[in-house]
Amino acid sequence: MSAIVLAGGSGGLGAATAELLAAEGFPLVVSYLANALRAEKLSGIAKLVQADITIAEDRARLLDAAPDVYGLVVFTGDPARIADPLQTEAAMLRSHAVNYLGPILLAREAAARMKAQSMQGAIVLISTMQAVALFPGSTAYAAPKAALLHAARILAKENRGPVNIRVNVICPGVNAAGMAEASIASGKYDKYLQEKIVSRFGKAADVARAVRFFLQPDNYVTGQVLTVDGGLTL
Numbered sequence: 001m002s003a004i005v006l007a008g009g010s011g012g013l014g015a016a017t018a019e020l021l022a023a024e025g026f027p028l029v030v031s032y033l034a035n036a037l038r039a040e041k042l043s044g045i046a047k048l049v050q051a052d053i054t055i056a057e058d059r060a061r062l063l064d065a066a067p068d069v070y071g072l073v074v075f076t077g078d079p080a081r082i083a084d085p086l087q088t089e090a091a092m093l094r095s096h097a098v099n100y101l102g103p104i105l106l107a108r109e110a111a112a113r114m115k116a117q118s119m120q121g122a123i124v125l126i127s128t129m130q131a132v133a134l135f136p137g138s139t140a141y142a143a144p145k146a147a148l149l150h151a152a153r154i155l156a157k158e159n160r161g162p163v164n165i166r167v168n169v170i171c172p173g174v175n176a177a178g179m180a181e182a183s184i185a186s187g188k189y190d191k192y193l194q195e196k197i198v199s200r201f202g203k204a205a206d207v208a209r210a211v212r213f214f215l216q217p218d219n220y221v222t223g224q225v226l227t228v229d230g231g232l233t234l
Contacts, residue, residue, distance in 0.1 A: 002119065003027040003066035004215065006046070007053055007106060008076030010039035012177025013126065016204035017073065017211050018042050024212075029066040033076070053102040059109055068117070071215045072110040073124045074103040079179045080140035092140045100144035104151045111155060111165050121165045124214045125152050126207075129173045132225065133233035149225055156223035166222035168214045173229020175202035198230040 004021055006014050009030040018028055028046035031053070032039035039048050049065045051058040053076055063069060080095035082088055107123050114121035130142035131149055149169050156167035174180050174189045183189060184201055192198050210228050214221065227233060 001025060001027060002068045002070035003029055004071035004073065005029045005031070005062065005066050005069055005110070007031045007051070007062065007072065007074045007103070008033065009046075009073065010035065010042060010048075011075060012181070012204045013172065013175065013207045014073075014075040015042060016177065017075075017208040018046055020205070020208045020212055021215070022046065026071075027066075029062070029069075031062050053106050054097045056105075059102075059106050062106070063110060063113060068119075069110060069113060069121065070119055070217075071122045071124070072107060073126070073211055073215070074106060075126050075178075076103060077126065077128075077145075077179065078141075082140060088140065092143075095140050096144045098144075099141065100147050100151070103148060104155070107152070107155055107167065111159050111167070114165050115159070115163050118163050119165075120163060120217070122215050122217075122219065123152075123155070123165065123167045124211050125167070125169045127169050127171045127225070129171050129227060129229045129233050132171050132227055152225075153223045160222070164222075166214070166219060168221060168223070169225045170207060170210050170214070171225060171227040171229070172207050173202050173227070173232045174198075175204060175207065177202075177204035177207075192232055198232050200230070202228065202230060 010032040022045035030046040031049045031051040051062040078098040127145045130138045131145040159165035
């Protein structure tokens, strides 16, 4: 069975996805940026690779760890929270690199390898509900994530054909995992529960199941964006 690469897959959403895929027998390669201790919890089910996907050499090393790659899921991201207006430019540049440039370059490079091996593969990029709805103060984070949606659809169109590589995007809502955990703990999103806009906050398993859907070998979906937010952005 060919491998699936989970870039930035040691966090909450990635770990839940890794456990789901491992239970179905998929060989996994999981990358992490700096938190080796957290990543080590997945060592029994995945090959671990330290990599910064904004660096070309690290992207190549990550893909080299799965020479027969079938699937790529990119979880990496930076919340780009700005406490001081003077930090805005630096935060936006960092967000562009982490939330857009690194993921889309890795996706393009993985697609090229799949094509070279005649692999009918699947790529899933993780964006955010803030890329499909307007949240004040989210420009630094949301704009690169929105660009990721458009670039992913272009990549999907470029990779149709005899060697069909499907490219799709998931936009999680407020999840009790990953970057949103701190916001939930602060009460930032309580109003959505109090006003009964959503019945609960999302779980990592909600996103993991969506990833699994897009990775199914006989899946007939490409170039699409799936918002997993319980209806919050409606």
